[in-house]
Amino acid sequence: MIQGLSEPSSFVPRPPSRVRFWLVGTIGPLVLLALALWFGSQQRQLDTARAINRLSFEKRFAAADFLRGLDEAEGAQRGYLLTGNAIFAGSFRQNEARAEQGLAQLDSLYAGDAVQTARLAELRRVVEAKFREMGQASALRKHDGVLAASAWAADLQGVALMRRAAALINAVTETERATMNARIAHVRDQYWAIDRFVWTMMIIAGFALWIGLLSIWRAQCERYRFERRTHAAAAHLRAIFASTTDVMMILDTAGRIKAVNEASTRLLGLEPGDMIGQDASVFLGVAAGDEPFHDRIGVHDGKIVQPHRLDRTIQHRDGHVVPVDIALGLMPSADETYIVAAIRDISERKEVERLKDEFVSTVSHELRTPLTSVVGALGLLRAGSVGELPDAARRLVEIAENNSRRLIRLINDILDIEKIGSGRMHFESAPLDIVALLERALEGSRGLAEMKDVILELEAEERPLLVHGDADRLLQVATNLLSNAIRFSPERGTVDIRVTRRETDIIVAIEDEGPGIPEEFRLRIFERFSQAAGGAAISGGTGLGLAISREIISAHEGRIWFGRAAGGGARLVFSLPLPPSDPVTESGTRARILVCEAQPDAAAALRAILEGAGCLVDCVDTGRAAEVAARSGRYDGVIVDVQLPGESGLEIVRALRRRAGTRSLPIIVISGLDARDATVTASLEVVDWIDKPVDQERLVVAVRRAIAHSEATRPTLLHIDDDIDMLEVTATALAEHGRMLRATTIAAAREQLDRATPDIVILDIVLPDGSGLDLLPDLLRADGTAIPTIIYSAKDVVPETRGQVDAVLVKSRRSLPNLAQTIRRLLASAAQTDDR
Structure with missing residues (x-):
């Protein structure tokens, strides 16, 4: 069981899909709303159909009732003609009024129906004629008797009118019946459509339910499989963790x-x-x-x-x-x-490394010692120290000497590559002239060149060209590259060494007239034991020279690469960075160095060296004073003596490294003790450890490196103002807050912005070539965010401009302490943002 390791969660839920949720949550209610609206419309249509059906029935009933009243009126007339009874005459009058009411009702019911209205108009004329005819017959009966009335009725005019009225009523009724049948058929079709729709929806709902159940089943199965895999993986991880x-x-x-x-x-x-x-x-x-x-x-x-x-x-x-x-x-x-x-x-690995180191040391000693004797003896023989040798013997001695030297080079290369692999290759860094070093490499390679009749030419644009590095290791690189070029050059060929200086580094290019670098070899040219096809036969090398050269150049913060020479041969190039030109900051202000030295004479000597190099120097004689002064942020570097009264300078260095404000402050250690510990030096991350008596040139170079490091880590403040005195005063007042860059015009400010992105900009509005506000669109970082900007001007600004910057200070109303306080606030805010 693993202590503290709990069981993993059996299931890690997948995050819900917002798109799916919103689709279902939106489409579902919309579909239900559409169905509700559709069912509502169908219900309204059915209600309308029922109303129309009732109206149609009312129309047909009114027509039938009208025809029945007309029949009753005619029956009452016959009864009066036959009997003369006044009762029949009264009934006739009632039915006449009833017919008039029936016609009015029919006109009202069929209002808007042109066909039926025309029929009803004709029906009205026929009915009116019928009632006139019946009225005349009743009048004859009353005045002339039954015979006169019978004679009048015998011509059948009343019968024709009655038939015409019945035909018109039947036509109205039949038309209404046909219309009603059509409406009933339409309603029946709607009922069938609703029925089919309901069944279709039931089938779809059933299918959707089946799909949903299937999806749930699959999800459950997948969950089960996932849980099994998770449990197995967790058990596997626990087993690995435990075993x-x-x-x-x-x-x-x-x-x-x-x-x-x-x-x-x-x-x-x-x-x-x-x-x-x-x-x-x-x-x-x-x-x-x-x-x-x-x-x-x-x-x-x-x-x-x-x-x-x-x-x-x-x-x-x-x-x-x-x-x-x-x-x-x-x-x-x-x-x-x-x-x-x-x-x-890694106890076993350390033991193996120790045994390997002992073996390599033994082998190198046991091999190099006799080989040195052999090479020396062969050299004496070749030089004729024991008498002139025959040509054949001299040739054999030269072959033996060359192969002995090859063995020595092989041993040295193996030792170097082993040191590189274990990180134990030591570099002594000091100023040196790279041109003079190349001349030494050229002289050392001249014997090999003369054997192949190869001409060596060195071309330098200027001399001396100073770099900072290990002279012996850089000489090894130059010799490796020259030997490689000579071995691959044809007889009577030329090897050119060109040295050029660029803005930030020095370039050394070595070109030969050989076959060049094969295409298939280019990807592994700097790998260990790598040689081009036929390379061993041509060069006799080990395949380690270029790999060792790359590691040495990388340790000097340079680069090494290859190319093709103008004449078709190989071109091997390496670069070395230039040291800082002088001990001043990029803003042009003099660098300020703090010296912690207890001995007054030694402190005075250090002050003289540093002031001679253009630095401002402050001296303290105790570690406590050095800590307090270093925390002020005013210094570009600190020089600490290891031996201080009652304390160790290394403890001061450790104390400065523990504090966040001085953790990256460049420190140079000087010591009169011959007991430097490389591990301690590396852990304290000092720029250099210089033994007493102090080498003046080495100290100046170390200070330059310290200033370069300080410039890279301190905040950058760009002050844009056309008043030179104001720039000087501000630079002095704000020196402890960061390195100051200056610009007096908009054009100069834009050049500064092209070279570097400041952390804060202090901007005056009135400039010789325009308004400082024109620079606001240019004050952006690479990610598009605005650079914190403080307007520090004698001219006030409008409220709209205040919203575009971080602070506005008016020179006539604000002092430099307010400016310093604002800068501290902006830097603290930026630091908090970076921490988040």
């Missing part, structure tokens, strides 16, 4: 150990349960301090700046020290980002 021979620790954001495997018992002598909840720095010896653990461990922008901590030591419970390599990695989780530390015991 690995390296110590594995999982640390939280506070640096506490949350989980550790059982390998800790073997490496540290502690049980996992004894380590859970403890601070990891107690056991690992890394990231100690009071700052947040992620800051101490170096987590920036979601990455660990230095994930590998090699050649560290940890202490076993019984007290002995174990050499280890520590690898750190980030493990994001839902609640926080954990750090995984893998600690590997």
Whole structure:
């Protein structure tokens, strides 16, 4: 069981799809709304059909009732004609009024129907004629008797009118019946359509339900498979975590150990349960301090700046020290980002390295010693020290001597490549003239060139050309490249060495007239033991020279590459950076150096050297005073003597390195003790360690490097103002806040912005070539964000302009302390933004 490592979650839910949610959430209600509206419209149509049906029935009933009343009127007339009874006459009059009412009702019901209205108009004329005819017959009966009335009715005029009225009523009724039948058929079709639609929707809903159930089933199956895979993976990871021979620790954001495997018992002598909840720095010896653990461990922008901590030591419970390599990695989780530390015991590797070093040292000694004697003896023989040799013997001696020298070069190359691989190649950095060094390399290669009748030519644009580096190692690079060019050159060929100076570096190009570099060899030309086809036969090399040269040039912060010479041969080029030209800052102000030296004579000597180089110098004689002065931020570098009264200068250096404000301050150590520890020097990250008596030239070069480093790490302030005195006063007042760049015109300001992006801009409005406000669109960083800008001018600005800058200070109403305070606020705000 792994202490502190809990069971992993059995299921990691997938994030819901917003698009799918909004589609379903929007389309679903819209479909239901559409269905509701459609059903509502169908219901309204059915209600309308019912109303029309009732109206049609009312129309047909009114027509039938009208015809029945007309029949009753005619029956009452016959009864009166036959009997003369007044009752029949009264009934006739009632039916006449009833007919009039029926016609009015029909006119009202068919208002708007042109065909039916025309029929009803004709019906009215027929009915009126019928009632006139019946009225005349009744009048004859009353005055002339039954015979006269019978004679009048015998001509059948009333019958024809009655038939015509019945025909018109039947026509109205039949038309209404046909219309009603059509409407009934339409309603029946609508009912069938609704029925089909309902069944269709039921089928679709059933199919959707089946699809939904199938999707749920598949999701459940996938979940089950995922859980099985997750459980198996978790079990596999736990098994790996538990069984690995390296110590594995999982640390939280506070640096506490949350989980550790059982390998800790073997490496540290502690049980996992004894380590859970403890601070990891107690056991690992890394990231100690009071700052947040992620800051101490170096987590920036979601990455660990230095994930590998090699050649560290940890202490076993019984007290002995174990050499280890520590690898750190980030493990994001839902609640926080954990750090995984893998600690590997490298005791066996260290022992193997020790044995290898002893073997290499023994072999190199046992081989180089006799080979040196052999080469010396062969050289004496070739020179005729024991008498002139025959030509055949001389040739054999030359062959033996050349091959002996090849063996020495092979041994040296193997030793160098081994030192490079183990990181133990030492470089003594000092100023040197690269042209003079190339001349030494050329003289050393002249014997090899004469053997092949190759001409060596050196061309330099100027001399001396000073660089900072290890003369012996750079001479080794130049000799390697020259030897390579000579060996591949044809007889009576030429090897050209050209040295040119650029703005930031020096370029050395070596060209030959040989076959050039084969295409298939170019990708591995700088790899170890790599040679072009036929290269060994032509050059007799080991295939290590270019690989060693690349490592040496890289250690000098330069580059090495290849190309094609103008005549078709090979062109090998390397560059070396130029040292700073003089000890002043980029803004043109003199560099200020703090010297911590207890002996007055030594301090005076250092002051003289530095002031002679153009620096401003402040001297203190105690470590406490040096710490206080360094924290002011006014210095571009600090020089500390190791021997101070009652304290060690190295402790002062460590104290400055622990504080955030002085952590990156360049420091030069001087010492009268011959006991320098390279490990201590590297851990303190000093620019240089110079032994007493101080080498003046080396000190000046170290100060230049310190100033260059200080310029790269300090904030940059660009002050744009046409008043030279104001620029000088402001530069002096703000020197401790950063390096000052100056510009007196808009054009000069734009040139400064093209060269570098300042951290803060101090801008005057009134400039000789325009308004300073014209520069606001140019004050942008590479990512498009605005550079913090302070308007510092004697002229006030409008409110619209105030919204475009970070602060506005009027010279007549604000003092330099206000400007300094504003700059501190903006720098602090930028630092907080970078931390987030």
